[in-house]
Amino acid sequence: CPASDPSPVEFDSAISYVNKIKNRFLDHPEIYRSFLEILHTYQKEQLDVKESRGRPGSGMTEDEVFSKVASLFKGQEDLLSEFGQFLPDA
Amino acid sequence: SYDFTPLDSSAVYVLSSMARQRRASLS
Numbered sequence: 001c002p003a004s005d006p007s008p009v010e011f012d013s014a015i016s017y018v019n020k021i022k023n024r025f026l027d028h029p030e031i032y033r034s035f036l037e038i039l040h041t042y043q044k045e046q047l048d049v050k051e052s053r054g055r056p057g058s059g060m061t062e063d064e065v066f067s068k069v070a071s072l073f074k075g076q077e078d079l080l081s082e083f084g085q086f087l088p089d090a
Numbered sequence: 091s092y093d094f095t096p097l098d099s100s101a102v103y104v105l106s107s108m109a110r111q112r113r114a115s116l117s
Binding site for chain 1 (some may be wrong): 094097098100101102103104105106107108109110111112113114115
């Protein structure tokens with residue numbers, strides 16, 4: 001697969017994972033919404049960093065994303081460890 | 091089948107892009 005596009009396997013894993021989180025937090029939609037917000041903030045900041053050609057110190061790091069998701073998924077270790085498999089520097 | 095909203099789909103996009111970056115950084 002070209003390095004610039006997610007492979008079908010990566011895409012399928014992401015679909016299954018989002019579906020799993022959505023179902024796990026059916027009774028707590030605010031947790032699911034917070035998860036989406038973290039991802040969108042991360043993506044937006046990644047784009048901002050690209051546009052500003054990697055301004056040092058800007059953007060949310062993978063560590064920050066992981067720790068935000070960890071505090072959101074407290075007690076859901078399986079979800080957290082699966083999330084770590086998506087992070088580039090986990 | 092999944093009942094995904096546009097927000098869900100964009101989360102899928104972000105996650106799969108992260109996985110792609112991870113693959114690129116490991117290769």
